[in-house]
Amino acid sequence: MSVPLQDPRGPHEPASPAPRRALRMQRTLVAAASVAVVLGFVALALPSPFIVESPGPAINTVGVVDGEPVIKVTGRESFQPEGRLDLTTVYVRGGADRRIPSFQVLQGWAHPTQDVYPEESVYPRGTTDEQISDQNASLMDNSQQTSVAAALGSLDIAFGxxxxxxxxxxxxxxxxxxxxxxxxxxxxxxxxxxxxxxxxxxxxxxxxxxxxxxxxxxxxxxxxxxxxxxxxxxxxxxxxxxxxTFPFDVEFTLQNVGGPSAGLMFSLGIVDTLTPGELTGGRHVAGTGTIDPEGRIGPIGGIAQKLVGAREAGAEVFLAPADNCADVAGRIPDGLSVVSVATLDAARSAVEAVAEGADPDTLPAC
CATH class of the missing domain: 2.30.42.10 (PDZ domain)
Known part of the structure; x- marks a missing residue:
């Protein structure tokens, strides 16, 4: 005789479907979140139509790089100054054929010394890396020529x-x-x-x-x-x-730096190289700005990053184009005095005043 088996826990209802639905929903949410995370990482890795500017190195125009003077004069007596007259640079990431991933753009937005710009505000649409490189090289070559002309004019040396x-x-x-x-x-x-x-x-x-x-x-x-x-x-x-047509040769040995913004500091470097003594009086001066043959200083881009690069290199005084003064507000690093200059003669006078012991903060400032 058989007796039906009974559950020792007594009579009960079949298990409810609710826990099974909850489990399925939980798995669905986890899968969706995983997909979202993966898509987020993919989106951060995608190329972005922005460029990021960050501080670049400061280079002493009256110094030596790779065993060669940055400014080399032949055909006229010249001198090797001991001071610092630094041109300043900016690293530019992104644009043209080298778009950077979006996560680097986010890092640029979050970083206090970096700036982010839409690519087309800097480079025309369709510009290639080769075109950018060629343009920067041409601008640098022109800047070097005009810096010589401006320096010779300031020294009253005739040229054609x-x-x-x-x-x-x-x-x-x-x-x-x-x-x-x-x-x-x-x-x-x-x-x-x-x-x-x-x-x-x-x-x-x-x-x-x-x-x-x-x-x-x-x-x-x-x-x-x-x-x-x-x-x-x-x-x-x-x-x-x-x-x-210059009466002697001025050679620039600096490599891998482009653009027109070194004109002012090249001119000061040439003046210092062609005159005995120390133009800076041993002070560490940096700066930036385009220059024309008449010695007029023009504005440049990336000045906030150049201020940081100058200070990190140890500069005490920074020569800034007068037309850039609005761009430096709130961006001046501690310990750096920014002097506003509109002409080479004004910049030269400022450096000479600092060399003689003047407080840079008493000079025209941004």
Whole structure:
């Protein structure tokens, strides 16, 4: 005789489906979270259309790099200063063919000494790494030439210069001027520099101007039309470049640095190299700024990062373009005095004052 087996716990209902549903929901949430985490990591690794600027090294323009003076003069007596006149640099990550992952952009936003910009605010769309490199090399070469001209002008050393058509910018004089033309005279007056040419064009108003030019070694006289720029300046519709003839050679041995912003510090370095004694008086000075042949200092990008790089290298005084003063507000590192300068002569005077013991904070400041 058989007896039905009974559960010793007594009668009970079948297990409820609720725990099973909860378990399935928990597994689903874990799977979704895992997918979200994976997608997040993938998103952070994707290339980003931003660039990140961070402090770069400071380089002494009157110093020696890899056994060679940064500025080398031949054909005239020169000196090897012992002071520090540092040009400053910025590391730029991203843009063109080298887009950086998004996590580096997030790090840049979070870092107090780095700045993040949309790629197209710095490089035109479609620009390649090769084009950027070529442009920076060209800007550096031009900066070196204008820095020599500015330094020689400050030292009252004569040199030659002439304006040459680099390329046509508009159709205004496409049948009159060509790339390579040297502009020698306007209305019978010798063209000494760009400012002189601009003044003569402005004085002529809407009337055509008589130009004496040199083309392929031949002298020609032409009549050129002008148009007005949005600012009202009369112009020939060409891009111009300046050819210099210096009485001695100035060689720059610095490699792998591009752009125009070292002009001011190169000029000061040349002045120091061509004159006996120490321009800095042993003080550590850094700075930045473009420069033109007349010694006018122009604004640059990345000045906040350059301030940090200068201070990390030990600089006490920083020469900043006057037009960049708004950009340094709230970004000046402790222990660094920032002096506002608009011309090479003003920068030279500031360095000489500091060398003689002046408190940098008593000089024009940003």
């Amino acid at each position: 210069q002439r304006l040459q058509v680099a390329e046509l910018a508009a159709a205004t004089n496409e049948d009159v001027l060509a790339a390579g033309d040297v502009l020698k005279r306007i209305e019978g007056r010798s063209i000494t520099d760009l400012e002189m040419l601009r003044g003569a064009l402005q004085a002529a108003g809407e009337e055509p101007v008589a130009l004496d030019i040199e083309r392929d070694g031949e002298d020609l006289s032409v009549e050129a039309a002008t148009t007005a720029s949005p600012e009202g300046q009369r112009q020939l519709g060409v891009f111009l470049q300046t050819e210099f």
